[in-house]
Amino acid sequence: MRIASIVTSEGPCVGVDDGDSVIDLRSLAPELPADLRRLLQLGPEALADIGRRARTGGRRLDPERVRFLPVIPGPHAVWCAALNYPTHVREGNWERPSRPPFFLRVAGSLCGHLEPIVQPTVSERLDYEGELAVVIGRRARHVPMADAYEVIAGYSCFNDASVRDWQRHTAQITSGKNFAATGAFGPWLTTVDELAENEIENAELTTRLNGTVMQRTKIGEMIFGIPELINYLSTISELLPGDVIVTGTPGGVGARRTPQVFMNPGDLVEVEIDRVGLLRNPIVREES
Incomplete structure (x- = not known):
């Protein structure tokens, strides 16, 4: 799985690579953090769950119409x-x-x-x-x-x-x-x-x-x-x-x-x- 920190017209979120598009994680799991560092703090199981959910669908975004942030926008180190x-x-x-x-x-x-x-x-x-x-x-x-x-x-x-x-x-x-x-x-x-x-x-x-x-x-x-x-x-x-x-x-x-x-x-x-x-x-x- 490939995931990114992105910004859309609705604000910052996590996106999942789907080949020609990026799946907005908010459409799959609105309860999860919109910040990748906070998402990682939930543990490896959370990442595995995102991968499973991404295979079921979700709102697709055009990669040309989103802004990519640093993968971890505010790293501790x-x-x-x-x-x-x-x-x-x-x-x-x-x-x-x-x-x-x-x-x-x-x-x-x-x-x-x-x-x-x-x-x-x-x-x-x-x-x-x-x-x-x-x-x-x-x-x-x-x-x-x-x-x-x-x-x-x-x-x-x-x-x-x-x-x-x-x-x-x-x-x-x-x-x-x-x-x-x-x-x-x-x-x-x-x-x-x-x-x-x-x-x-x-x-x-x-x-x-x-x-x-x-x-x-x-x-x-x-x-x-x-x-x-x-x-x-x-x-x-x-x-x-x-x-x-x-x-x-x-x-x-x-x-x-x-x-x-x-x-x-x-x-x-x-x-x-x-x-x-x-x-x-x-x-x-x-x-x-």
């Missing part, structure tokens, strides 16, 4: 892994990490599918970073790696767009990672039952800028795999339903190319992951 693909480590001539490096994104830095990624007025060095996002489905603490997939609700596409000059202001990269509307997230939460562990590991991630492939990798090429990331983070902090783990970007980022390539107003950037989804965003300049 967005943990982002850095330096998690060997190709990215090599292109930056960095030392291969021995533990997963993480930084945090704030909810206000996120945007949804087809929403603009905003190039800020203070920079013209806005770079793409295609990544897999893992969404947590249940409360989890000290999760053994063998049990990691049991706490996942599903997967989504993420573009961790980075303002490179601001990222390099200090040794801490957080400032360049939290400009408004730079973290594109969506369009779907593809539930974990749709992909077995080996299928998500073998899925291919592709980033395209104006139709040109800039990044391509298999998810399984990560230095720290999904179980290791969940084990490590759940040791630091209790993971909550709707928490997001953005798993890192492969080589091919614009700042490490010769000549460098950055995203500019009028560009279109896409992040596609096999069987997970296709995230597409135009680039606009921030209004002064």
Whole structure:
């Protein structure tokens, strides 16, 4: 099942992918929350029930006539892994990490599918970073790696767009990672039952800028795999339903190319992951 956070003329709600249309969850289960994070808090059984109900019908919406929000519009935490693909480590001539490096994104830095990624007025060095996002489905603490997939609700596409000059202001990269509307997230939460562990590991991630492939990798090429990331983070902090783990970007980022390539107003950037989804965003300049 693939579900999304959307806005219609009647307000925000959860939508279920039905191929050429989106089923409005309000028409199937008006008693359920209209917020995907709150829906996940009800547990995996609630998601399974939605899948069963969606097969019975419901009000269909035209995907072209709804607005996609970030998959989790107001997450409790967005943990982002850095330096998690060997190709990215090599292109930056960095030392291969021995533990997963993480930084945090704030909810206000996120945007949804087809929403603009905003190039800020203070920079013209806005770079793409295609990544897999893992969404947590249940409360989890000290999760053994063998049990990691049991706490996942599903997967989504993420573009961790980075303002490179601001990222390099200090040794801490957080400032360049939290400009408004730079973290594109969506369009779907593809539930974990749709992909077995080996299928998500073998899925291919592709980033395209104006139709040109800039990044391509298999998810399984990560230095720290999904179980290791969940084990490590759940040791630091209790993971909550709707928490997001953005798993890192492969080589091919614009700042490490010769000549460098950055995203500019009028560009279109896409992040596609096999069987997970296709995230597409135009680039606009921030209004002064």
